[in-house]
Structures are given as structure tokens and as C-alpha cells.
Amino acid sequence: MTFKELVVAYFQYPAIIAYLVLSAAMFGVYAWQPAPLVPSLISAVVAVAFYPLAWYVLHRWVLHGQWMYKFKAFAPVWKRIHYDHHQDPNHLEVLFGALYTTLPTIVIFLAPIGYAIGGIGGMAMALAMGLLTTCFYEFCHCIQHLKYKPRAKWLALMKARHMAHHFHDESGNFGITNFFWDKAFGTFYERPDRQEKSETVFNLGYTPEVAKHYPWVAKLSGGVATGHPSQRAQG
Numbered sequence: 001m002t003f004k005e006l007v008v009a010y011f012q013y014p015a016i017i018a019y020l021v022l023s024a025a026m027f028g029v030y031a032w033q034p035a036p037l038v039p040s041l042i043s044a045v046v047a048v049a050f051y052p053l054a055w056y057v058l059h060r061w062v063l064h065g066q067w068m069y070k071f072k073a074f075a076p077v078w079k080r081i082h083y084d085h086h087q088d089p090n091h092l093e094v095l096f097g098a099l100y101t102t103l104p105t106i107v108i109f110l111a112p113i114g115y116a117i118g119g120i121g122g123m124a125m126a127l128a129m130g131l132l133t134t135c136f137y138e139f140c141h142c143i144q145h146l147k148y149k150p151r152a153k154w155l156a157l158m159k160a161r162h163m164a165h166h167f168h169d170e171s172g173n174f175g176i177t178n179f180f181w182d183k184a185f186g187t188f189y190e191r192p193d194r195q196e197k198s199e200t201v202f203n204l205g206y207t208p209e210v211a212k213h214y215p216w217v218a219k220l221s222g223g224v225a226t227g228h229p230s231q232r233a234q235g
């Protein structure tokens with residue numbers, strides 16, 4: 001896949017179009033009810049700076065938290081937004097986050113902060129920047145998973161670290177674009193740091209044994225798949 005093909009695939013994805021349209025709408029709200037320059041800048045910077053921490057917390061303690069599949073109500077969501085992605089990491093349809101989870105998350109985290117900093121205008125700015133940052137995250141995630149070899153060294157490193165999260169040990173490298181919080185919380189690793197491959201890297205701990213107690217994800221998935229994704233029939 002060339003870079004151009006990757007960009008084309010990316011912009012065709014409905015969620016990306018939705019983020020871009022909504023972020024344009026938020027800039028519209030900002031133009032209608034602008035905040036002064038300094039609060040606007042602070043809102044924008046806070047939204048972008050806060051994002052990697054929010055993602056880290058969600059990825060580590062929600063998506064890998066071993067509790068979502070235990071509740072019937074959360075099991076389908078968990079399956080859609082993370083279990084399926086680890087089961088088959090290069091499958092495009094589940095590569096992107098689901099709007100019904102990403103949009104409320106962005107609003108819950110950023111609307112109050114933006115409003116506190118700069119009223120309606122500050123809130124609109126924070127949401128617009130949060131949506132654009134989401135687009136950036138999804139773009140990097142595309143680079144990491146699609147058959148594209150980045151030439152830039154920082155992108156190649158970013159890809160290698162996320163690949164380690166998917167194919168070596170899922171209990172580290174939770175960042176997508178930014179591994180600052182992994183380093184701060186001690187979950188950052190390079191492949192040679194961890195000799196043993198994790199046995200739960202594809203099933204996230206949702207083993208056939210666990211499925212006996214919490215069957216909802218298995219029911220929705222037609223059983224519990226084991227083994228390497230490339231050796232399983234692609235659904």
C-alpha cells in the first residue's frame with residue numbers, strides 16, 4: 001500500500017468524515033460565540049495535551065481492564081471496540097473506534113474543561129481540537145495496521161511499538177501516538193525488554209475458560225477463537 005492509497009482509504013471511512021464535519025461545526029460555534037484569545041489558546045492546548053492521558057487511562061483500565069466482558073450490557077461494546085481489534089488487528093472495519101463510544105467520551109472529557117476555561121467559545125474550541133486529535137490518532141492507527149511501511153523514523157518506531165502491543169505483549173505500550181504515559185506508569189517496553197510472548201495477546205484474557213463464566217462475547221463471536229489471527233479463517 002502506498003501513502004496515497006492509505007490516505008484515500010482513511011478519508012472514505014464514515015467516522016473520519018463525521019469527526020471532520022463535527023469539528024467544522026464546532027469551529028462554527030466558536031465563530032458565533034468566540035472566547036478571548038488567551039482562553040481559546042488554553043482550551044486548544046489543554047484538549048491536545050490531555051488527550052494522550054485520557055487515551056492511556058481508557059485503553060489500559062477500560063479496554064484492557066478485564067471487566068467490560070463481565071457485564072451483559074458492556075460485552076457487545078467491548079467486543080466491537082477492542083476485543084475484535086485484538087482478535088484480528090489488521091481488519092479495517094474494526095480498526096476505527098465506534099462513534100457511539102468516541103463522541104460521548106470526547107464530550108464528557110473536554111466539554112466541561114473547555115467551558116470552565118472559556119465558556120461556550122472555549123468549549124467549542126476544546127471539542128473541535130479533541131475531534132481533530134481523534135482524526136490524528138486514527139490516522140496513525142491506520143499507518144500502524146495497514147500494509148504500509150513508514151519512511152520517517154518516528155513513525156516506524158511508533159508502528160513497531162503498537163505492533164508489539166498487538167503481537168507480543170498487550171500489557172504495555174498503550175499509547176498510540178505518544179508513549180509518554182507508558183513511560184510515566186512503567187508500561188513502556190521495546191521488544192527485547194520482554195522475552196516472553198503474552199499468551200493472551202489476541203484474546204485479551206477472554207479465554208475459553210473465562211467464556212464459561214461470562215459467555216456474552218463468545219455468543220456474539222460464534223465461539224472463542226484461539227491461535228494467531230493469520231491462521232484463522234477470516235470472517
Ligand SMILES: [Zn+2]
Pocket residue numbers: 085089141144145162166
Ligand atoms: Zn491497534
Ligand SMILES: [Zn+2]
Pocket residue numbers: 059063064082086165170
Ligand atoms: Zn489494546
Ligand SMILES: [Zn+2]
Pocket residue numbers: 209212213
Ligand atoms: Zn472456571
